[in-house]
C-alpha cells in the first residue's frame with residue numbers, strides 16, 4: 083500500500099523540485115516518504131493508497147470547519163457554474179470585506195490578494211510608501227511568507243531546512259531589514275532609540291506559530307505598538323495564521339479585545355482561514371493608509387486572480403459558519419489534546435514543553451519554556467521525527483516538522499480525539515526510545 087506513495091514520490095521528483103510544491107511537504111525534517119493525499123473529509127485525509135489519517139495539519143490552518151465542509155463545497159460549486167474568474171470587481175468581495183471588518187473593526191479597508199506572502203509583501207511596501215522610510219524590523223523565527231525583504235531569519239520551512247535565509251536574496255533586499263529576537267522588548271527599544279526615525283514598520287506574527295508556538299509575553303505586542311507610534315512608524319500584525327482561527331477576531335481580538343482594544347496595529351495581514359481552503363489572502367487596516375494603494379494612491383499592487391470568485395465564495399461560507407460555537411469547540415478540543423500529549427510524554431519520561439496560543443499549540447522536545455527562536459532551535463528534532471512517524475504509523479498525521487503548530491477543526495469531535503489520544507503512548511515511547 084505504502085508503495086504507491088513511494089512510486090508517486092519517485093515520479094514527482096522527476097518533474098517537480100524535491101517532488102513538492104512547498105518545501106515542508108517533502109518530509110525533509112522527519113524523514114520518510116510524504117503521504118500523497120487524494121481526498122479529505124471532516125477530520126480525515128485519505129492517501130492515494132486508500133489509507134486514512136486523522137489530520138492535525140488541516141491544510142496548515144484553513145480547514146477550521148473540517149475538510150470539505152458541505153456548505154463551503156456547495157458555495158464553491160455554485161460559483162464555479164457561474165464562472166471561475168472575471169478580472170473585474172464582484173459583489174462577493176464587498177461581502178467578504180464587510181465580514182472581515184465586522185469581526186475586526188480596525189480592518190477599515192481590505193485589499194484581497196491570493197497568498198499570505200503577497201499580503202505581507204504589500205503591507206511592507208505600503209508602510210514604506212506611507213512613511214517615506216526604508217527600514218523594516220522583524221523578529222527571528224517569525225515567518226511572513228517568502229518575499230525577499232522578509233526572508234531573513236524566518237521560521238517555518240526555512241527553520242526546518244536550517245537555511246540562513248535563502249540563496250538568491252540579494253544583500254540589498256534585506257539590507258533594510260533589522261532582525262531582533264522575539265519577546266525582547268529591550269532590543270526593540272534600543273533599535274528605536276538609535277534609529278526609530280528610519281523605521282517604516284515593525285512586522286510581527288500576532289502570536290508566532292512558525293517556529294513552533296511561541297506566544298507573545300504580556301505586553302510585548304503593546305510595546306511594539308507604543309514604540310512604533312512614538313516613532314511615526316507603522317505596526318503590521320501578521321495574522322495570516324492566527325486570523326479567524328484562534329477566535330472570531332483572531333489573536334488581536336483575544337489579546338487586545340475588540341470593543342475597547344488595548345492596542346491596535348495600523349495594518350493586518352490575513353490568509354489561510356479567510357480563504358476557506360482556496361487561494362485567498364488580504365491586507366487590511368487604517369483607511370488613510372490603505373487608500374495609498376493604487377488606484378487611489380501611489381503604492382502599486384495588483385493581481386489577475388485577486389479576489390477570485392471561487393476563493394471569495396469559500397471565504398464567505400467559512401467565515402459565515404465559524405461562529406462562537408466553532409471557536410469554543412476547537413478551544414476545548416485543543417486543551418484536551420494538549421493535556422493528553424503532556425500526560426503521554428510525562429509517562430514516557432520524555433523532556434518536553436507544550437506551548438499554546440489560543441487553540442494553536444506545539445510540542446518542543448526540550449526542558450524549559452521557549453520564548454524566542456534561539457530557544458526553539460534548541461530542541462530534540464530527532465525525537466520529534468520518531469514521535470511523528472509513530473503517530474503516522476497509527477493513522478494520525480501531525481505537521482511534519484517540530485517547528486509547526488498543530489491544527490484542529492470543528493470536525494475533531496470526541497471520537498476523533500479519543501483515537502488520536504490512544505496513539506500517543508506508543509509515540510511517546512518511540513520518542514523516548516531512540517528507535518522506532
Ligand SMILES: *Cc1c(COP(=O)(O)O)cnc(C)c1O
Pocket residue numbers: 196197198199200202225226227228287292320321322323353354363
Ligand atoms: C502561512 C503564513 C504566511 C504566508 O502565507 P502563504 O499563503 O503561504 O504565502 C505568512 N505569514 C504567516 C504568519 C503564515 O503563517
